[in-house]
Amino acid sequence: MEKTIKLYDTDAYQTEFTATVLSCHPVSGEDKSSSEVLYKVILDRTLFFPEEGGQDADTGILNEAKVIDVQIKDGIITHITDSPFHPGLSVLGKIDWASRYSNMQQHSGEHIMSGLIHSHFGYDNVGFHLGSQAVTLDFNGFLEKEQLDMIEILANDVIYRNIETIAEYPSTEVLSALNYRSKIELNEPVRIVTFPGYDVCACCAPHIKRTGEIGIIKIIDSFRHRGGIRISILCGSRALMDYRNKQKQTDTISALLSAKPELIAQAVERLKEENFSLRGQIMDLQDTLTELKVAQITEDTKDICLFESDMEASTHRKYVNLLIEKCSGICSIFSGDDASGYRYIIASKTEDVRPVNEMLRQQLQAKGGGSKEMVQGSVNSTKNEILSRFQL
Numbered sequence: 001m002e003k004t005i006k007l008y009d010t011d012a013y014q015t016e017f018t019a020t021v022l023s024c025h026p027v028s029g030e031d032k033s034s035s036e037v038l039y040k041v042i043l044d045r046t047l048f049f050p051e052e053g054g055q056d057a058d059t060g061i062l063n064e065a066k067v068i069d070v071q072i073k074d075g076i077i078t079h080i081t082d083s084p085f086h087p088g089l090s091v092l093g094k095i096d097w098a099s100r101y102s103n104m105q106q107h108s109g110e111h112i113m114s115g116l117i118h119s120h121f122g123y124d125n126v127g128f129h130l131g132s133q134a135v136t137l138d139f140n141g142f143l144e145k146e147q148l149d150m151i152e153i154l155a156n157d158v159i160y161r162n163i164e165t166i167a168e169y170p171s172t173e174v175l176s177a178l179n180y181r182s183k184i185e186l187n188e189p190v191r192i193v194t195f196p197g198y199d200v201c202a203c204c205a206p207h208i209k210r211t212g213e214i215g216i217i218k219i220i221d222s223f224r225h226r227g228g229i230r231i232s233i234l235c236g237s238r239a240l241m242d243y244r245n246k247q248k249q250t251d252t253i254s255a256l257l258s259a260k261p262e263l264i265a266q267a268v269e270r271l272k273e274e275n276f277s278l279r280g281q282i283m284d285l286q287d288t289l290t291e292l293k294v295a296q297i298t299e300d301t302k303d304i305c306l307f308e309s310d311m312e313a314s315t316h317r318k319y320v321n322l323l324i325e326k327c328s329g330i331c332s333i334f335s336g337d338d339a340s341g342y343r344y345i346i347a348s349k350t351e352d353v354r355p356v357n358e359m360l361r362q363q364l365q366a367k368g369g370g371s372k373e374m375v376q377g378s379v380n381s382t383k384n385e386i387l388s389r390f391q392l
């Protein structure tokens, strides 16, 4: 079969096309649980960009059929559709332009970033993924925050300059003398995408005509990855949506904290300090309360089993230590509630408490352990279930 004519190669801005169906077969080996039958459709030509070079495929329609995925192998492009076509039929194809244009913005942004990082730091782009949400770029060298900030500013400067981009198939002679990224020895023509003055790279994907169309390039995340760095970027409309989401978050936090949006970080800092100090006060109060509770227990108490709402671990331990000074038998304190379970400490000055722990483990699947004098653990049971096992 002839290679599919790539209409997107010559005009990235065309959204509709007509083509002839060359073949159509049901997709074999598909998920039997799904009632939907999918078809592999091969056309003589197409505007649908297939999944290639790290970029997701275009979506859209062929006549009434949905194009769910597009793949390429040996130059032949296969459309995965939800209805069949007769070979020889002329079809009208429409690509989802919003998604394609966004991909063009992201992909062109990626070339600018990669070109700048290569020219300033000498690192190569060794990985690229352009999905429906995230755009990630991997480089074989690490960049500090300040270096990324600088690249981001330079990249946006390329946008403001509104430079015309060029996608072409240079002759073999021109190509062999050309210095470009992603250089690979191929027996077929190599498509070169140029951002004059900033980047020259072999690439098969559709790009924007002028850099101004990218709108903005924003780095939203970066981390060390395989000895280099992985950078997430958003361009154009995706960056705008991200800005909107983040502004919404900021506005909500700002209203909740009654702080100006530009001061929310300080407000959260204050809130954390306040929270820390309140926690300290709660611990002091819990300590005082436990002392008072222990003071009320009569001197001749032997075994005791108490339930308390969630208390700090240190208070829990102090409570038990106070109790064993007063009670002659086994002291058990369960801290928590029926819904989320209990943490327990069981101690005694006179008896081995490990059998009690073993009983909880066996009967209520508690998790815990310890010494003859003290065991601790947790159990996902209700107060009544626990009490029924303690025949005190």
Ligand SMILES: [Zn+2]
Pocket (backbone or CB within 6 Å): 053, 107, 111, 201, 202, 203, 204, 205
């Ligand atoms: Zn590319």
